[in-house]
Amino acid sequence: MNEVWSKADLHIHSTHSDGTAKIPEIMEYVATKTDLAVIAITDHNTLEGARFAKSLEDLYDFEVVVGEEISSKSGHIIGLFLEEEIPAGLSALETISRIHEQNGVVIIPHPFSNRGIFGPFGRTAFAQAVNEMAFHALEIYNSVPYLGWANRVAAKMFAGGQGIAATGGSDAHLLQGIGRGYTLFRGTSAEDLRASIDRLETRAEAARGGLNVALRYAFRIPRIRRLQAWNWERCKD
Numbered sequence: 757m758n759e760v761w762s763k764a765d766l767h768i769h770s771t772h773s774d775g776t777a778k779i780p781e782i783m784e785y786v787a788t789k790t791d792l793a794v795i796a797i798t799d800h801n802t803l804e805g806a807r808f809a810k811s812l813e814d815l816y817d818f819e820v821v822v823g824e825e826i827s828s829k830s831g832h833i834i835g836l837f838l839e840e841e842i843p844a845g846l847s848a849l850e851t852i853s854r855i856h857e858q859n860g861v862v863i864i865p866h867p868f869s870n871r872g873i874f875g876p877f878g879r880t881a882f883a884q885a886v887n888e889m890a891f892h893a894l895e896i897y898n899s900v901p902y903l904g905w906a907n908r909v910a911a912k913m914f915a916g917g918q919g920i921a922a923t924g925g926s927d928a929h930l931l932q933g934i935g936r937g938y939t940l941f942r943g944t945s946a947e948d949l950r951a952s953i954d955r956l957e958t959r960a961e962a963a964r965g966g967l968n969v970a971l972r973y974a975f976r977i978p979r980i981r982r983l984q985a986w987n988w989e990r991c992k993d
């Protein structure tokens with residue numbers, strides 16, 4: 757068994773949805789300012805940015821996972837290792853089954869936030885969903901500052917031992933947010949990461965320096981909100 761553990765940030769946005777950093781900037785930042793071995797680009801309802809990042813992967817010594825954060829009818833769902841883009845607006849179950857069809861990994865991000873599929877008061881929905889929905893992992897750490905409470909609820913719910921892997925992601929919409937939340941996995945490659953999720957041995961962790969990033973977010977939130985509004989318009993087509 758591989759005894760090397762590495763970090764992956766499995767939740768990053770770029771200018772292809774409502775992030776403020778361009779893909780080449782993200783690649784440079786990850787290479788020079790972080791110790792991440794794997795990143796997933798998970799733009800809202802598009803694989804465009806993730807595919808672009810994947811095409812640049814050979815230039816760097818970390819790996820890129822093609823992902824998408826899909827706006828299902830009941831909230832956001834992340835698919836990793838995707839080949840085909842999945843449209844917004846499907847039910848949660850349909851979204852999840854489309855990810856499975858592609859042999860992708862399903863992660864429920866920020867499950868108890870208002871854009872999370874269980875909603876801010878969704879503990880009952882969560883308990884049912886664990887039985888009904890075949891998801892692989894629950895994001896129990898998301899570094900967007902105002903999600904602190906939702907992270908704590910997610911971590912507590914998760915502590916019940918549901919046979920679901922725990923992952924962490926930054927949900928970075930800014931360059932400086934990348935790597936603030938991450939998943940610790942056994943091995944070094946994207947395929948090791950997938951195997952580690954399957955074995956339920958991943959851990960969610962947070963990097964230091966959150967306050968600094970929180971302040972930057974406070975300045976940029978109006979801009980991110982505008983980008984989100986734009987993205988939402990685009991999703992409706």
Ligand SMILES: [Zn+2]
Pocket residue numbers: 825832865866871
């Ligand atoms: Zn989200």
Ligand SMILES: [Zn+2]
Pocket residue numbers: 767769825865927
């Ligand atoms: Zn996100």
